[in-house]
Amino acid sequence: MIFDLRAAGCAASVLASVLASLTGAPAMAQTLSLAVSAPVTSIDPHYHTLSPNQSLDAQIFDPLVDMDATAHPVPALAESWKLVDSQTWEFHLRTTNFHNGAPFTAEDVAFTLDRVPRVLNSPGSFSIYTKAVTGVEIVDPHTIRLRTSGVYPLLPIDLTQVSMLSRSIGANPLTEDFNSGKNAIGTGPFKFVAYKPGDRIELDRNDAYWGAKPAWEHVNYRIISNDAARTSALLAGDVSLIDAVPTSDYVKLSKEPKVTLAQIVGLRLIFLWLDHQRDVSPFVEGPNGEKLDHNPLKDLRVRQALSFAINRPAIVSQVMEDSAIPSGQFLPKGSYSYVPDLAAPPYDPARARKLLAEAGYPKGFRITLHGSNDRYVNDAKIIQAVGQMWTRIGVQTKVEALPWASYVGHASKLEYSAFQFGWGTSTGEASNPLRALTATYDAAKGLGTVNRGRYSNPALDQLIDKALVTADDGARETLLQQATRMAMDDVAIIPLHQQKNIWAMRKGLSYTARADEQTRAIDIRPVK
């Protein structure tokens, strides 16, 4: 039996190659193997708000509104949307079908919005993107109205994160059934074929896709976490494209004749938190190791000194090997609500020392800077470099790097005085980091939820509140820019740099680099 199957397989492949040679299209060119660095935790698009999952979801599923490569909203399953009154958004839906042939209608949108908050055991719920919706009204099969409590201009942007499911998969779909493939049915450019956790996801082209036709009949979406192994796989030709090119290989790959690179400044800001809350901070001591009865980090001049002491261009060129840009705000240039004249704080150690002396610390103080060593690109190296720079202005710095799993627990319990984090602004506009990072902590209102420095500034809170209910895009942008400037002038966080997202691929391919780090097979195309 086994023998028979093999023989049949051989015959089929021989036949296929004969056919391929007859039609003149090389069969191999139709298969794309790519490798991404981070494993996905599920195929269920509503299970976990994790960038690697969302990158995979983008192959199989579509949201109502999508993000283009530079994080601006563009039509996807909704062809257009508008405010019909101050609290109601109306979406006109595209006519298309799911992979199983079921038509996509307003009923499916309602089904999806109802399902999102009810995913069992979700480690990071997508309900943060749907909770603004208080009412759903189906006008006709291709028109749906979503009501929000109060003015909520960010709804279309929030919905870019929510993949649409088909109600034909049945009520209360289980996450396990997505991983097996039973429920992994979307409207996206590729259909789910198989999932081997930690290894690969296999995909086939959706020939009925509503957008541009994908160049690949079959996609091998592989996961290779080890940086060196991923680079080697590309050089050896095992895969045609890799994401997250390691900074140490960036220079080498850019000189490699068989390889081309695609890059864009990403939406992830690497920054430092300072303890704004406590009167005595746990990891701050006097210059000779004595206890301090106050927290120097509460003094704006000290925070400015710590920021001016950092030589951002040096970190970018030496640690990041030019795969980042120095930053003084949340978003990269070209984003909605980017502040054009807010540059990265200059490197000025003399001024930093002067500010420290003015604040009453002519001999500096001691501090421990914490960070992770396996989460962000070169995270442990960055905090060591900052440690050098702070020590040089008289702030004797101890540096401690921990594995992310234990670091994030300590950091979330606010156990540190100065510590490193990164924030990927998936919405591509400043209200997201302003709300999450710098608004006064208020769990009930969903504000400052990851404000781990417990920064609090009532004037800033007011600006953020106002921006969130301003429907006019231009007026809102101005408010967000004001708020960003206020937070940065007050050194709510110390911004360091924005990472570049870099993909490397075999010569002959092209990829539209995406600010949101997603690797989308449909955007990988042979060069004509």
Added chain:
Amino acid sequence: MSDVAAVVREETPFHRFVHEFAESKLAVAGFVVVAIIAFLAVFASVIAPQNPYDLAQLDIMDGRLPPGSVSADGLTFWLGTDDQGRDMLSGILYGLRISLTVGAGSAIIAGIIGSALGLTAAYVGGKIETGIMRLVDLQLSFPAILVALMILAFLGKGVLNVTLALVIVEWARYARTARGAALVERRREYIEAAECLALPRWRVLFRHLLPNCMPPLIVIGTIQIARAITLEATLSFLGLGVPITEPSLGLLIANGYQYMLSGKYWISFYPGIALLVTIVAINLVGDQLRDVLNPRLRR
């Protein structure tokens, strides 16, 4: 009994030991290398051109310079620099110091604890012996690296914690060896004689039994030092050993590992060589010690 022979030949046991040890040129070479490395490690702060643990002395603009480069302040980096601008030569000298301190320190402490427990088990017997030896079995049934990782995950990083973790991992081997040797010795006449003199138990144990169990313990001690150094390097390589601003050899290797593909070999290569030479030298000495101290091989 061998002492008698030695006296007849008018040679102290120490002379004879040195003589036999020197029969292997390789072992002598190993011993010389160990002595040099120990010297370098002890006087690292005098010899090293830079204090690699003082962040104020490092400049990130000197990062990843190839061997022989000169910094802005005129300091020559004979073995290049790592990504933080740390002089590799200084880093290796200081790293050797940590590696040797942790290795020798943990091996000695583990040796004392393990031998004491092993001797006690053999001499006292009964339930105490069963208790100690089952604990040893339990300990040895887990891979050392796994136990050390668990301990460090629990205790946190730091040189002291690494030493402690290595002691916990290593004591069992000494205990088993000491018990084996003591079981043979305790049936000897001199022990019986000591017991007949009604000497206190601790005295019999440590003055009579212990010295005669020493040879195998010395042998296992040298091997365990090399093992502890390797284990420390492994733990640091995995990011669980010493703090990143005070790298040991393992951490230096880990720091340079990601640059191997991009041709900046020196960051990993030289600390790797230093580690290799240290381990090989200690093992050469250990091998010869085993031959010299093994009564069965005595000529």
